Amino acid sequence: MATILITGASDGLGRALAEDLAPDGHRLLLHGRDPGRLAEVAAATGGEVFPADLSxxxxxxxxxxxxxxxHRRLDVLVNNAGVGFQDGNTSREVSADGYELRLAVNYLAPVLLTRELLPLLREAAHARVVNVASVGQxxxxxxxxxxxxxxTQADAYCRSKLALISHTADLAEQLADSGITVNAIHPATFMATTMTKTSGMPVQESLDKGVAATRRLVDAADVAGVTGAYFHSHERTDPSEPDALSPAYRNRLAALTRRLLTAAGV
Structure with a gap:
């Protein structure tokens, strides 16, 4: 039985993933911003709730x-929580720390959360970090x-998600000898979720497809040991912007990330 933390587990992909994992007896740690919806997921899955606002x-x-x-050990961390976009919306929002909201929630929060949970991940025999990214990059x-x-909200979303892919490659290299794997995934395109509905875009692929692709990185044997990769659903591929994996780009992003986290006092 694995201990699995899913952020953004109160709705959409996170909730569906928790419900898919629950019958196998995993110990589920469920993060969400809305305590009421989170309690509903916990009742359905037997998971343990951790309310928090990642902004x-x-x-x-x-x-x-x-x-x-x-908890003393964490086998899998699924960084799924995120802020989407509304197509054509140019309303810029900021986080509690004064940072652009999608940068804060979609990128800085998972970077910080992963860093802070590394001691628990190191206690697991073969831990996995799964970063939910996007084909929008x-x-x-x-x-x-x-x-x-x-x-635009869409541009900010795409920037934050590609940054997460770049960070995935960096962290995988840093943890190369630790037994912890780190991978990023675009689960499926415009799934039937609240985020897609809010975006104003039509549904293109099923939520089931996204759950299956994400779950594969959580516990499938065929990807054990794979690290630093980006998956488009079930297919391992390259991000649409190859420069995002270049040492120069990754170094600049890492330096900026350190400055922003330090300035926020974390």
Whole structure:
């Protein structure tokens, strides 16, 4: 029986993944922002709830501390929580730390949460980190890191998700001899979820497809030992922006990430 943390487990892909895993007897740690919806998922899956708002980096760090206080080992971390977009919307939002919201929730929060949970992941024999990314990808603008110019929610979303793919490659290299694997995935395109409905885009692929692709990275034997990869559903592939995996880009992104986390006091 594995101990599995799923962020964003109160709705959409996260909830469906939890419900798919529950019958196999895994110990599920369920994160969500809405305590009421999270309680519903816990009742359906037998999972343990960890409410937190990942738009606050301090709250993200407290979430990790709460998990460390209650558990000695973590076999799988699924960084699924995220903020989507509304097609054509140019309304820029900021996080509790004053950072552009999608940068904060979709990128900085999973980076910080993973860092803070590494002690538990190291206690597992063969731990896995699964970062839910997207086929929507855009290179980061280091001259405008807070995306204060020419902003659209869709662009901000794509920047945050490609940054997560770049970080995945970096972290996989750092943990190469640890037994911990780190991979990123685009589960399926515009699944039947609240996020897709909010975006205004039509549903293109089923939620079941996204769950199956994500679950494969959680516990399938055929990807054991695979690390630093990006998957488009079940297919291992390259991101649409090859420069995102270049040492120069990754180093600049890592330096910016450190500065932002330090400035937020975490």
């Amino acid at each position: 606050s980096l301090a709250a993200t760090k407290r979430l990790a501390a709460d998990i460390r206080a209650r 855009q290179l980061f603008d280091f001259d405008d890191p807070q995306h204060e110019h020419h902003f």
